[in-house]
Amino acid sequence: MTGEEDEADPMKPLLVRYSRLHNISMAVLALGMIGISALHFVTGAGPALTTSDPRFVLYAVLVAAMGYYTWAGFTRARNPEPQLVIDHDGIALGFGRGRRFAWQDIMWVRLRRLGFRPQLQIGLVPDAFMAADLRLSMWNLDDGLRPIRGAPAAVAVRDNGLDARAAGMLDAVRSFRPNLVKS
Numbered sequence: 001m002t003g004e005e006d007e008a009d010p011m012k013p014l015l016v017r018y019s020r021l022h023n024i025s026m027a028v029l030a031l032g033m034i035g036i037s038a039l040h041f042v043t044g045a046g047p048a049l050t051t052s053d054p055r056f057v058l059y060a061v062l063v064a065a066m067g068y069y070t071w072a073g074f075t076r077a078r079n080p081e082p083q084l085v086i087d088h089d090g091i092a093l094g095f096g097r098g099r100r101f102a103w104q105d106i107m108w109v110r111l112r113r114l115g116f117r118p119q120l121q122i123g124l125v126p127d128a129f130m131a132a133d134l135r136l137s138m139w140n141l142d143d144g145l146r147p148i149r150g151a152p153a154a155v156a157v158r159d160n161g162l163d164a165r166a167a168g169m170l171d172a173v174r175s176f177r178p179n180l181v182k183s
Contacts, residue, residue, distance in 0.1 A: 013087035014172035018076040019163040026161070027073025030066040037063050072142065076161060083144060084157060084164075086172040091122065093157070095144040099132045108182045109173045111166055112156070114146075118166040120157040120173075121148055129153035 037059055040046035047055030083094035092100040105128035110121050124132075134155060136147040144162070148154040159166045174181050 011088070011175050013085060014164065014169065015082040016084040016162050016164040016169065017082050018079050018161055020077045022161045023073040023077040025073075027070045027077065030069035030073065033066045034063055034070070037066075068142075083162060084169065086169065086176065088176065091173070093134070093145060093155070097132075097134055097145070099134065101128060101132070103177055103180070106177075106180055107153075109170065109177075109180050110182050111170045114156070114158070117158065117160060119146070119159065120166045120169045121151070121154055122157065123151060123154040126153040129155075 037046070040059075041049070047053045047059060049056060051057060081094055082092070085092040085094075085100075090100060090102040091106065092098075101122070101124060105125045106122060107125060108123040110123075111118050112121050113119070130153075134145060136145060136155065137143065138147060144158050144160070146156040146158060148156050157166070157169065159169070170181065
């Protein structure tokens, strides 16, 4: 593709990656929380070092969770791969899955809120959804892809930690296939 063809094409692909600032901030804050917890133990302000003390068990679980977020934050900040691509060919989902859906496999796209955060919801043709084997879980709280209750062949893309908002993703879909966007 030459530079002239690029300028003539107003519909540029949207590449959404993990946000470096968000993920490094998450990792640093989680590491700080681990440090504060360790400081409590060193100064004697923390619980007794025994599993019979429920506060110790709580501290241990929280330190493990913060350790995970430290690892996840630094790993995601170093990951240059796009996690979502919206282009002429369809929508590609990363998030450890590496699946692409052609436009003919997508039935609808909409923006919905889950709590305070908007999410991009994508309704798929059931055969394409089953063939993709996205391994969606209602219990994985830190996954960028979620199932949608009441929509068995649909996936929600959460924009937490990404460098583009869900509304921008919807605008990109609208630029390629406005007929798929539903309210």
